[in-house]
Amino acid sequence: MSEPLNPPSHGKPRVRFAPSPTGFLHVGSARTFIFNWLYARRNHGTMILRLDDTDVERNTDASVNSIFEGLKWLGLSWDEEYRQSDRGxxxxxxxxxxxxxxxxxxxxxxxxxxxxxxxxxxxxxxxxxxxxxxxxxxxxxxxxxxxxxxxxxxxxxxxxxxxxxxxxxxxxxxxxxxxxxxxxxxRSDGMPTYHLASCADDADLRISHIIRGQDHLSNTYKHVLIFEAAGFAPPQFAHLPLLVAPDGTKLSKRRHGPVVSVTTYRDAGFLPEAFINFLCLLGWSPKNDRELMSRQELVDAFSLEGINRSNAVVNFKESAEASTVAAPKSDVPSAAGNPGLPSPEEMFDPKALWLNAEHIRGLSVEDLSQRLMTIVQGAGFSVTAEKMLRITPLIRERIKLLRDALTAADFFFLKELSLYDPGELVPQKGDAAMALKVLQRAKEVLANVEFKHDPLDQSLRAAAQELGVKAGQMFQPIRVAVCGRKNAPPLFETLEVLGKETTLHRIEEAIAKLASA
RNA sequence: GGCGCUAUCGUCUAGGGGUUAGGACGGAAGAUUCUCAAUCUUCAAACACGGGUUCGAUUCCCGUUAGCGCUACCA
Known part of the structure; x- marks a missing residue:
């Protein structure tokens, strides 16, 4: 036996992510990339991206773009890049x-x-x-x-x-x-198969650790055979448990819909760091009950020993089911005010949603505000950065996805409030007459008060007392008049951001609604 | 069919020969409160089954079952 052509390097690990560009980047691939990346960064190694495009029949440029687009969004970089088609x-x-x-x-x-x-x-x-x-x-x-x-x-x-x-x-x-x-x-046309190309490149690129999906576990025997036959020492192998759907089957776009595509998460308003955090918890554990982790914390905590052996379920709602329920949804003004209707977020794994909400709350107001700006403007609203900065603290604990800002803060962006049921204006244990009385008094009071939290608080509470209604009964009609729904951020802060003019205008409209109802 | 991998609450998981089997999400209840959210407290919820080994198995071994993967001139 002669010496292997690639004597084990005692240097830094070299790992690769080697997708075949035959479809969009899906969550399983993203996780494989992430685990490789974590291992490389943790051990000061090299991350390599290699497009395994030996299947000319099925490769598409769109797929290559989808992979780059997804990885770019995740914000994870690589150090070297190759294409198998260049290495025939x-x-x-x-x-x-x-x-x-x-x-x-x-x-x-x-x-x-x-x-x-x-x-x-x-x-x-x-x-x-x-x-x-x-x-x-x-x-x-x-x-x-x-x-x-x-x-x-x-x-x-x-x-x-x-x-x-x-x-x-x-x-x-x-x-x-x-x-x-x-x-x-x-193949008979002289093209290399996946097994050959993969091993040849892994050997040539001096890959030290092959970290990939468990679906390759049985293929690994073939790879070991190839490496040895060609005179190379096989690299280390680490197979990752598969990500499966709630029905236990492997994730597939055809069966499970857009929830398996990385861009779906991006477009829904996931933070890349939260998405990465979520994916890491599927099949890997830091073993210390730690769940909410930043990218750096993940790098520091990552090790191959923490990887499980059993498949992990991505607990999303089957899209067929979700779309069936969502079908009757009409153009209701504000989804947030209609708890009976499912929001698009119901399709995602609850844990992913929770992690995203946690990461959102962990962002500085400035940072969150900027990210929200992109979403809000993308939806066609115009807001100034200054105003967005004031809105952000009011909604940051009320949104799970960045896109939720669109429904949670719509009344800040809209010139005219969308339609709402005048019945909503009626306070708890009150009637339309009380609502009317409250709004008329509020109009007078608000016309002469400084739009700052404390003065608003004091004057409105005093007004409630004068009218002989509870504070809640005073606030609710105003809230609905101004926000167009019952569930909204705290009233005084909201009024402060909305400003006197808009507030008064909306209260007048509410009074009109009530009068004609 | 053959070969292989896997099996702890609904889901993600910790643990490991003797534990009240731990945490998180989700769910339920309560506290707080101008609504919602956030926060806090509490509760329900699991070792697939059958044999061994052992003083003692959820843990180790074997089998069964189930799930998944591979079994392409796909990757």
Whole structure:
């Protein structure tokens, strides 16, 4: 045995995220990226992004863009970037090496006809007997004659021959060579398969740790075989438990809808740091009951030992179900005021929502305000940064998603309040007459008071006392008149931001509504 | 079918030969309060099943069951 071509580097780890650009970036991929990234950053290693685009049929530029877009939003960077399609020569070289060593053979069976032959007597297909044992001379002859062939790995299947590796998460893994099929290295068009390309690149890029989804655990035996056949020491492996839907199946866009796409979370108003936090808690634990963590805290706490072995459910509501319930939703003025109707946030995992709310509250008012500005302006409202800065503290404890600001603070942005039921103006244990009385008095009082918290508080409470109503009965009609709904931020702060003119105008409108009702 | 991986509250998880099996989300109740939210307190909620090993298994071993993955000239 000669020395491996890639002697173990005693330096820093090199990890990679290697998506195949055949769809949008979904949450499972994002988590794989994050775990790799955390490992790299934690150990001062190198993060590599490699597009595994050997499947020309299914690759799309849109997918590549989706991946970049998603990663950009997450704010996670990488240090090196490669595309497998640029490295075909390297892949074929490795195939040639393996072939020269006699550890691969040409399979002249026409493509796509394998199925019938595969379902043979044993019901199991491991290799094509005629091809595996073809003499070198005949093989060369047929190849020289221009016959096309796929190159297959000659899996050692002597009795008792085992393939083994140690997985950082799943422990010692052993499988009999006899149970591994002769997988393809090169397709009949000469293109490398995933297994070959992946291993060739991992070896060439000197990847030290392969951290990827558990769906590759069984493939790893093949990879170990490839590495060894080509003379390389296999890297360390760490397989991640899969993310599954509430129904237990693997996440898929077709089955589960947009909740599996990273951009859905971005567009709904998740903070990237909260989303990352959420994903990390799926299949990994810091083991100290800590849940709310910043990016840096995650980096500091991360280790492969904390990774679980069982699949984790992303507890979202099935989109089919969600959309059915959401269907009857008409153009109701403010969703927040209609608790009976489901909001889009109901589709997300409650824990993700909670974490997002926590991260939102952890932001400075300035920071949150800026992020909210983007959303609010994007929705077509015009607000000044100065006003947004005053609104932010009033809603920051009332929103779970950035987009919630649109419904939680709509009355600050709207010139004219959207329609509301005049009945809402009627206070608890009161009637329309009381509402009217309260609003008329409020109009007088507010016309002559400074719009600052304390004066507002004092004058309105005094007015309530004069009228012989409870403070709550005084505030509620005003709140509804001014916000268009019962549930809203604290009244005095709200009035302060709204200003005297708007407040008075809305109260007048409310009085008119009441009078005509 | 074959091979493999996995199994603690509804969900994410901690734990581990002897524990009141811990935390979080979500749920329920209460406190607070100008509504809502936030906050605080309390409550309900789990070791898949069957065999071993052992003085003692939720924990270790075997099996069953279930779920998932791989079984492509996809990745």
């Amino acid at each position: 020569t390297l892949h074929r070289q490795m195939a040639e090496t393996i072939f020269q060593k006699g550890m691969a053979y040409r399979d002249f069976t026409p493509a796509h006809t394998g199925d019938s032959e595969r379902s043979g007597a044993q019901g199991t297909w491991l290799f094509n007997p005629g091809m595996r044992e073809l003499s070198q001379a005949e093989s060369d002859l047929r190849a020289a004659a221009g016959e096309t062939f796929a190159l297959r790995f000659r899996v050692p299947r002597d009795a008792g021959r085992m393939v083994r590796f140690t997985d950082a998460v799943y422990g010692e893994q052993v499988k009999a060579g006899a149970d591994i099929e002769d997988f393809a290295l090169l």
